[in-house]
Amino acid sequence: MEFTDYHTRLAAYALLVDERERVLLAWWNGEGHSDPEWSLPGGGIEFEESVRDGLVREVFEETxxxxxxxxxxxxxxxxxxxxxxxxxFRAQRFVFDATITGGELGTTEVGGSTDHAAWVPLAELGGQPRSEIVDVALAAWRGEEARR
Structure with missing residues (x-):
């Protein structure tokens, strides 16, 4: 399929794992068409944004x-x-390591796709509903291939 035959959605996500072996996740509410699940904080890049600028905006909105x-x-x-x-459409996703430089935990967007954010212990993530991007990111962080 030629690139002119489909839409493209660019998205950027942050992988934040703390010293207590917890990962920062955002609860995606499914937007009425999918089951809710944990995802990495991040999301769609606006037309006028760079990928990194979009990441910064999305992480702040969601966390x-x-x-x-x-x-x-x-x-x-x-x-x-x-x-x-x-x-x-093709969804192209980029996951970046990131460092928290300020703010405090609490979703700032109103009426958006994220209901809340939380630090989730890696040991408790196994049975949790989660987006594939969480597994992809954690596998890369561990130096493994993504699997569920």
Whole structure:
């Protein structure tokens, strides 16, 4: 399929794991078309933003934290049929290591796709509903291949 035959959604996410072996996650509410699940903080990049600027904005909206993006940890993509338009789309996702530089835990967006954020112990993540991007990021962080 040629690039002119599908839509593209760019998204950036932050992987934040603290010294207590907890990962910062955002509770995605499913937006009325999917089951809710944990995801990494982050999301869609606006047309006029760089990927890193979009990451900073999204993380603040979803978690209340200001972050400084670090190195790229993982890239991931998937393809699907569009929900809000006819045809196919490709979701291209970038996961960055990040450092918290300020703020405090608390979702700042109102009426958005994130209900709350929390530090979730890695040991308790196994049975939790979660987006594939969480597994992709943690596998890259551990130097493994993503699996569920």
């Amino acid at each position: 209340g934290y200001h972050v400084e993006p670090g190195p790229l940890v993982a890239e991931h993509f998937f393809t699907a049929r569009g929900r809000s338009f006819d045809g196919w």
